[in-house]
Amino acid sequence: MTEPISVEELQLAARNHGMPLEALRWDVTPLGLHYLLTHYDIPEVDPGSWRLEVDGRVERPLSLTLEEVRARSAVELAVTMECAGNGRAQLDPHVVSQPWIVEAVGTARWRGTPVGDLLAEAGVEKDAVEVVFTGLDRGVEGDEEQLYARSVALEELLGGEAILAYEVNGVPLPPQHGFPLRLVVPGWYGMTSVKWLARLTAVDEPFDGYQMRHSYRLREEDDDEGMPLTRMRPRSLLVPPGIPEFLSRRRIVAAGRCELRGRAWSGIADISGVEVSTDDGESWSDAEVERDGLGRWAWRAWRLEWDARPGEFVLCSRARDAAGNVQPLEPSWNVGGYANNAVQRVAVTVTG
Amino acid sequence: MTEPISVEELQLAARNHGMPLEALRWDVTPLGLHYLLTHYDIPEVDPGSWRLEVDGRVERPLSLTLEEVRARSAVELAVTMECAGNGRAQLDPHVVSQPWIVEAVGTARWRGTPVGDLLAEAGVEKDAVEVVFTGLDRGVEGDEEQLYARSVALEELLGGEAILAYEVNGVPLPPQHGFPLRLVVPGWYGMTSVKWLARLTAVDEPFDGYQMRHSYRLREEDDDEGMPLTRMRPRSLLVPPGIPEFLSRRRIVAAGRCELRGRAWSGIADISGVEVSTDDGESWSDAEVERDGLGRWAWRAWRLEWDARPGEFVLCSRARDAAGNVQPLEPSWNVGGYANNAVQRVAVTVTG
Structure with missing residues (x-):
């Protein structure tokens, strides 16, 4: 924005x-x-x-x-x-x-x-x-x-x-x-x-x-x-970890074991994987994706354990589907502003 | 705004x-x-x-x-x-x-x-x-x-x-x-x-x-x-008449008899009257206010018949309560931006 x-x-x-x-x-x-x-x-x-x-x-x-x-x-x-x-x-x-x-x-x-x-x-x-x-x-x-x-x-x-x-x-x-x-x-x-x-x-x-x-x-x-426009491109979102600051919506997380959770979906094909980054997309780890959810048309839950150390972090998640579509790191622009499935970035402060 | x-x-x-x-x-x-x-x-x-x-x-x-x-x-x-x-x-x-x-x-x-x-x-x-x-x-x-x-x-x-x-x-x-x-x-x-x-x-x-x-x-x-802050100051709002334009939310109303309707409430005392203006607050008419609604703590419905002629209008409504409080025409500012009960203005185009 x-x-x-x-x-x-x-x-x-x-x-x-x-x-x-x-x-x-x-x-x-x-x-x-x-x-x-x-x-x-x-x-x-x-x-x-x-x-x-x-x-x-x-x-x-x-x-x-x-x-x-x-x-x-x-x-x-x-x-x-x-x-x-x-x-x-x-x-x-x-x-x-x-x-x-x-x-x-x-x-x-x-x-x-x-x-x-x-x-x-x-x-x-x-x-x-x-x-x-x-x-x-x-x-x-x-x-x-x-x-x-x-x-x-x-x-x-x-x-x-x-x-x-x-x-x-x-x-x-x-x-x-x-x-x-x-x-x-x-x-x-x-x-x-x-x-x-x-x-x-x-x-x-x-x-x-x-x-x-x-x-x-x-x-x-x-x-x-x-x-x-037809089917939904793959997207994943994080359940916001920790607690929010009222105005900035920045997340505050206590140091230690933190389970990152989220949902991923694609209208084109099944979700085949979700990767998570805690360094704004520099490096990625595979999340565990649920196999038996609410069926083909509902989002799938995913989770990844994070050992949160004190500091400032930008969390991202990136879904891919069985048709080979992957969320891009940056949006691609179009006149109507549609189908922007670029990865979400969640600003987090881990407190010691 | x-x-x-x-x-x-x-x-x-x-x-x-x-x-x-x-x-x-x-x-x-x-x-x-x-x-x-x-x-x-x-x-x-x-x-x-x-x-x-x-x-x-x-x-x-x-x-x-x-x-x-x-x-x-x-x-x-x-x-x-x-x-x-x-x-x-x-x-x-x-x-x-x-x-x-x-x-x-x-x-x-x-x-x-x-x-x-x-x-x-x-x-x-x-x-x-x-x-x-x-x-x-x-x-x-x-x-x-x-x-x-x-x-x-x-x-x-x-x-x-x-x-x-x-x-x-x-x-x-x-x-x-x-x-x-x-x-x-x-x-x-x-x-x-x-x-x-x-x-x-x-x-x-x-x-x-x-x-x-x-x-x-x-x-x-x-x-x-x-x-x-304690109790709600009096406020009234209009049910938007006619149909909206998607982006501007301007209302489009067909010329002829148009029943203006709305709701009014005050947490301080009973609503004692609602006035309606179709000329941005230059002149006012008393609306008919329902007497038996859902009880003291719920808003009251009001209505006023309007003979809508083609042109551009700004509709307003103004509630007063039995304690003598009346909605102001303009907001009074405060640091937190609270309790601004200034009258609503609804832009309407009446088509012939």
């Missing part, structure tokens, strides 16, 4: 919620601590009159009540979800939008009905290529009034594990997580998991709504077409 | 949670949307080994399990709670700490056992003047390592409605709200309602811990002794 934050960015930071990093200690993030980005306003939804419409290139359009959705086949998935803008505030030059440092993440147990099953029930036409998911949250962005909407390729939906979720951590979705129904696409950045769902529309050409055409693309310059 | 926000302030804004203002539409703030300020870290508490100790100037010290606390007399109170630092980011000169704009508030139903009953059970000695409430959250502040601790005058506890709460909105406290037990002092700024309670200590002279002596005092200069 190199530049101060503007008033507009503070307005966003004050209403969107990061996960306090000590919450990394829980396998499943307690409700209320999961990160939360609301583009427009949290809409007020009357569950009695609400319907899920399934239309477009389908043989049998559907209009379902919440009870009808809940009566269908159900699965529960533990999913780590991260905002595509996580790490944005560390970019230089500064990118103006929601200023996440590293805390836009959380893991939840989502329960719902598989999207693929619902699409099969509706009978998707052979010429359909994508499904557009439209939410009830309305606002203006880029001078364009819009309902938040994103599309997902049909093959991703039919072959994948995406669900329409109506419960989180065992309770009905609270308003901020998409009541009464939201999409959850495991492994993808959060923008794809549309909240407050109103409509699924099968389309025969790629959807070019604002959130596909303009937002959530990796661009080196403003007028690049750019590449769409 | 006049100056940009530093990296240290962003670190705080990224981990503490404001209430998105559209949540003003609910009488009781949904769990996960209530404001949240954590001085140090959310502690991890094992409810099995946890005990509440009641000691100091008492005849019969107590050491209670959570079940023993829950077995005692119970009340439920709807309480609007606001951070003493709410409004800080609007002060000029800039005050460096958690940069709240206006959103550090929420209303919850807290269930717990009256503090006065527990103190009577322990038999407070005649020479006791205060009770010190000590939490399990540890950190460093002002170069002083400390557990978060605040005291409350005995007469306030014996004559008031303070409770030790173990439930919020009908569920056990989640970690971030003070699991397993917290103090709730209705009408007071939030710093007094100590979370993650471990100990109540009756003392025979005023407690001078860091959070009493240094923090949470109104000072005009650094070396003033200052006055302690």
Whole structure:
């Protein structure tokens, strides 16, 4: 982080919620601590009159009540979800939008009905290529009034594990997580998991709504077409050791044996290893990574014992996945400030 | 807001949670949307080994399990709670700490056992003047390592409605709200309602811990002794009308009849009126204020019909209480940036 934050960015930071990093200690993030980005306003939804419409290139359009959705086949998935803008505030030059440092993440147990099953029930036409998911949250962005909407390729939906979720951590979705129904696409950045769902529309050409055409693309310059953001790049974070100083958030650790712990995830492939540095990335040691966690789509816990001697330290962790992706030491800049998975640096004072 | 926000302030804004203002539409703030300020870290508490100790100037010290606390007399109170630092980011000169704009508030139903009953059970000695409430959250502040601790005058506890709460909105406290037990002092700024309670200590002279002596005092200069912060000053906020522009959060409203709605509260005395301005405080109209809400300690809903004509507007609301306190149009500065209850200004574009 190199530049101060503007008033507009503070307005966003004050209403969107990061996960306090000590919450990394829980396998499943307690409700209320999961990160939360609301583009427009949290809409007020009357569950009695609400319907899920399934239309477009389908043989049998559907209009379902919440009870009808809940009566269908159900699965529960533990999913780590991260905002595509996580790490944005560390970019230089500064990118103006929601200023996440590293805390836009959380893991939840989502329960719902598989999207693929619902699409099969509706009978998707052979010429359909994508499904557009439209939410009830309305606002203006880029001078364009819009309902938040994103599309997902049909093959991703039919072959994948995406669900329409109506419960989180065992309770009905609270308003901020998409009541009464939201999409959850495991492994993808959060923008794809549309909240407050109103409509699924099968389309025969790629959807070019604002959130596909303009937002959530990796661009080196403003007028690049750019590449769409999809799956989460590998990242690891440390459970902050010791205790914090209130204002600087510097960590104070007592000298001696200190177990460093954290979480690592990748939406691209399984985590294959996590390395830890106590000297700001000069040297690295392999952490012990748990093998049996909450399943493929949830973060994995890791740990490493550290013999902490008095002094000043910068702790880092670096995850790699089975597809060969490794967290970089420094961010790579892009216009929207997306997908910055550079290693976290945690300043620690070890006291004697 | 006049100056940009530093990296240290962003670190705080990224981990503490404001209430998105559209949540003003609910009488009781949904769990996960209530404001949240954590001085140090959310502690991890094992409810099995946890005990509440009641000691100091008492005849019969107590050491209670959570079940023993829950077995005692119970009340439920709807309480609007606001951070003493709410409004800080609007002060000029800039005050460096958690940069709240206006959103550090929420209303919850807290269930717990009256503090006065527990103190009577322990038999407070005649020479006791205060009770010190000590939490399990540890950190460093002002170069002083400390557990978060605040005291409350005995007469306030014996004559008031303070409770030790173990439930919020009908569920056990989640970690971030003070699991397993917290103090709730209705009408007071939030710093007094100590979370993650471990100990109540009756003392025979005023407690001078860091959070009493240094923090949470109104000072005009650094070396003033200052006055302690106590009860919430009157404030009112608008449910944001219309829809937002993503980055500026400017509101877009369609011309025509528009019901302006909001909430108002004061910890000092009942709300006696709310005025609304659509011309940045040049002229005011009385809003209709609900009389039977959730009780004395919860905010009151108010409403006013507005015939919105196309153009640019700045909406304001101004609450007054039965003790004669009125929200000021401009902030009054103090060293800690506390208790700034200046009227909110909401920029609105009415489209034809």
